[in-house]
Every structure is written in structure tokens, then in C-alpha cells.
Amino acid sequence: MRGGLHRYSHWLRVSDNPLVQLRLFPLKALAMSDTPTPTARASGLPTVGVIYNPRSHRNKGQDLASDPAPHVFVAQPGARDQLPVALERFKQRGIDLLVINGGDGTVRDALTAGHAIFGEDWPAVAVLPKGKTNALTVDLDAPSEWSLQGAIDAFRDGRRIPRRPLSITPIAGEAPPMLGFILGAGAFTLGISKGQDAHRLGAFNSLAVGVTTVWGVLTALMGRADNPWRRGSKMDIRVGEAGEPFPRSQIGDSAYRQLLLASTLERFPAGIMPFGKLTQGLKIAVIDHATRSILLRLPLILRGKLPEEMEAKGMHQRAVESFTLNIDDSFILDGEAYPGGKYGIAPGPEIEFVAPK
Structure with a gap:
């Protein structure tokens, strides 16, 4: 997530329909819970966390539309260092599906931030191809107009494609690994x-x-x-x-x-x-x-x-x-330059990516 991610300081309903309860939350405003959303569990619906990058090339906001969804939570971090906070809160919510709405760079940042949180036990991940480059979604055969509702449907009825991102770790120092493809x-x-x-x-x-x-x-x-x-x-x-x-x-x-x-x-x-x-x-x-x-x-x-x-x-x-x-x-x-040095490169954690049939 480069540069200009906008920060929301209030709750925002993205639809006038009161049944569509997709909300962009400030990181300080989401109440914590150690258990998944009860209504989602009772209905059998997946609990979904969305990382939304409004600066991605093809994001207009309309791609957040879905069926009535009290089990969907949308985070729009104001800066890259807020990603771990959002992902930690998603983990505490017990999400079944992480949707990354953005391009290759947004995917890289989300996976890197999530590595210390999810380790080897990631939820299923879906990527909505909204960036200037979307190499991962080419590999996953995700349609260019894929929507949030389509990703939720694919979680239930689509394919699961295992992939292991590259893990790039500086040899010197104690910097955490970066994940990308x-x-x-x-x-x-x-x-x-x-x-x-x-x-x-x-x-x-x-x-x-x-x-x-x-x-x-x-x-x-x-x-x-x-x-x-x-x-x-x-x-x-x-x-x-x-x-x-x-x-x-x-x-x-x-x-x-x-x-x-x-x-x-x-x-x-x-x-x-x-x-x-x-x-x-x-x-x-x-x-x-x-x-x-x-x-x-x-x-x-x-x-x-x-x-x-x-x-x-x-x-x-x-x-x-x-x-x-x-x-x-x-x-x-994944499109961003990093300084020279000595690095160890190996496959990272196996992640199940969701794709349509």
C-alpha cells in the first residue's frame, strides 16, 4: 500500500440499504471479540475481513457491494503500519475469508503484515484484481471484474488453489521477512x-x-x-x-x-x-x-x-x-524497490487462495 491510503475516522455505511452492513471502520473503533460473529456462525455464512485499498488503479467503491452481510468487515488502513492492527482484529473476529482488494503491491503488504499474525495458519484468501498489475490473479484465473460478492460465493462453491509466496528475509539484523510473489x-x-x-x-x-x-x-x-x-x-x-x-x-x-x-x-x-x-x-x-x-x-x-x-x-x-x-x-x-544487501529467499507459508469455478 503505497503512499496515499486514506484514513477513515468514522464508521461509514457504503449502501443506503440498511441490510447491507458493509462498514469501513477506523482501526480504533472496532470493538474486540475473541469469538466469531454469532449471526454469521448461526447462518453458516463465512466471516469475512476485507483489506480495501482505495488508491488501487481500478477501485471505485462499487466493488464492495454484496448481499446482506452483517458478517463482512472492511478495513481501510490509513498507512502501511496500520495493516497489522487491522489483520490482528480480523483474526480476533475469527474470519474464515480474507479478501484483499487491490493490486500486487497491496497483496504484498497484506501478506507481509499478516505473516507475524497468522503464521502457518492463514484463513482462505481471495484477491480482487484492482491494481495496475495483478499477476497473482492471472495465476489464479480470477476474472478482472470479480466482486466481493463473487469472492464470498467462491469461498462456498469455488476452487481452492494452494500457493506459497516467496519469503525474503534479510540475513543481517532482525527484520521480519517480506512476502510476495x-x-x-x-x-x-x-x-x-x-x-x-x-x-x-x-x-x-x-x-x-x-x-x-x-x-x-x-x-x-x-x-x-x-x-x-x-x-x-x-x-x-x-x-x-x-x-x-x-x-x-x-x-x-x-x-x-x-x-x-x-x-x-x-x-x-x-x-x-x-x-x-x-x-x-x-x-x-x-x-x-x-x-x-x-x-x-x-x-x-x-x-x-x-x-x-x-x-x-x-x-x-x-x-x-x-x-x-x-x-x-x-x-x-511485486513492483516495489528494496535496498540491496544479503537476503535468504525460500517458499513462505502455504495459503489457500479462493478462485471461481
Whole structure:
């Protein structure tokens, strides 16, 4: 939840219909309870907590409409550090379903804040795709116009899709882990910047991915050796508890990698397949150096067709249990930059995501 989340200082009914009791509450105003809402339990309805980000690209407020719902509670935190308070109160309410209304960044912030609260025992989670980028909901096959009522219906009648977000933990210090689904470094960091430019031009989701990819290929093909798209970032990648060095070709400066991408998602926007035929678990894709041989084959690579000779030419795809990343430059987690340093990356808690049939 970046920057401008608005803070509500009063209770607000979002419908003139007195039966629709969806309410945006200030974090100090919700009375605490150690038990779930009795009316919800008696009716067999799920108790639902909603994290609502009004600054997400596609949020207009109308997506909060649902059937009569005294069992639905909506939190609109005024700042990122209020998320743990809202989630703790949801836990005390005994929620069965957590609905995250926003884009990838809102999902990242909610999962990160909730990790210390729910641990390995999360409620079911549904994501309403309201951001500029919604990669997780592409993987979950959630419709772009999915509503709160649709998510509640899917909790009862839809599919449950288990996913484990990445858990990124600083090696030094005592900072808690961050949870997210797509980690990138090197040229990926510049790609996110170009993706923001694409957003300003009106391109979102899959179209923004396409704009960024085309720009990166053209810049790397025509750019000089000192072009940041071609230079990459200084990083060291070690795999597993033993810390085995991640494979590297003999091409380019051995201290640098041009691009790193890691994720636990199984499907990606625009139909790209950055990890080839690898789908399950934690996956890494790395380009050592942007040779023209790799860049000219990039359309094939993004469609999941990696020629065998590309390994020796500096393109690697691996499924791993965990890895450490020691990087000088910043890296990107679900659209936001984080400072360089040494981090441990592994699959986080398994969460059941709700999706329509």
C-alpha cells in the first residue's frame, strides 16, 4: 500500500440499504471479540475481513457491494503500519475469508503484515484484481471484474488453489521477512521503471508487460556495453542450505548478472513462460549477460522454449528449495524497490487462495 491510503475516522455505511452492513471502520473503533460473529456462525455464512485499498488503479467503491452481510468487515488502513492492527482484529473476529482488494503491491503488504499474525495458519484468501498489475490473479484465473460478492460465493462453491509466496528475509539484523510473489533484479529493476512509464501511457497488466519487454530487447540490442540494460547488477546467488554457487557461463563479468527473476507463480501475464516448463515451487531464471544470441531468441524463451545451447550462452532456469542473494543494487518485489544487501529467499507459508469455478 503505497503512499496515499486514506484514513477513515468514522464508521461509514457504503449502501443506503440498511441490510447491507458493509462498514469501513477506523482501526480504533472496532470493538474486540475473541469469538466469531454469532449471526454469521448461526447462518453458516463465512466471516469475512476485507483489506480495501482505495488508491488501487481500478477501485471505485462499487466493488464492495454484496448481499446482506452483517458478517463482512472492511478495513481501510490509513498507512502501511496500520495493516497489522487491522489483520490482528480480523483474526480476533475469527474470519474464515480474507479478501484483499487491490493490486500486487497491496497483496504484498497484506501478506507481509499478516505473516507475524497468522503464521502457518492463514484463513482462505481471495484477491480482487484492482491494481495496475495483478499477476497473482492471472495465476489464479480470477476474472478482472470479480466482486466481493463473487469472492464470498467462491469461498462456498469455488476452487481452492494452494500457493506459497516467496519469503525474503534479510540475513543481517532482525527484520521480519517480506512476502510476495515476483522478485526481480538487474535489468528487471529498469523494466519496472519502464512499466511505470507504460502505465502513464495507459498500458496496464499484460499490455504493460509487452511494452516493457519490447523496450528492453530493443535497448539491449542497440545499446552500448555500458548501457544499464546490458550491464546488469553485481550479485552473488547461492542455492540451498549448502550455499552452492548458482550456475554461471563464461560470458561477461562473472561478478555481474544481467537479470534475475524468481517466483512461485505458475502462470504469468501475457502468457509468458520465463521458467520454461518449470511450474511448481520456487523457480529462478537468470541471464548472465545480454548477448545478441539470447536476445534474438527471447521470443522463444518467453514462450517456454529454451534451446539447450542457451545454458552455455548464459541463460539459466532452475527449480530450487531456497537460495541466498547478495546484491549491491536494489531489487524489486511485486513492483516495489528494496535496498540491496544479503537476503535468504525460500517458499513462505502455504495459503489457500479462493478462485471461481
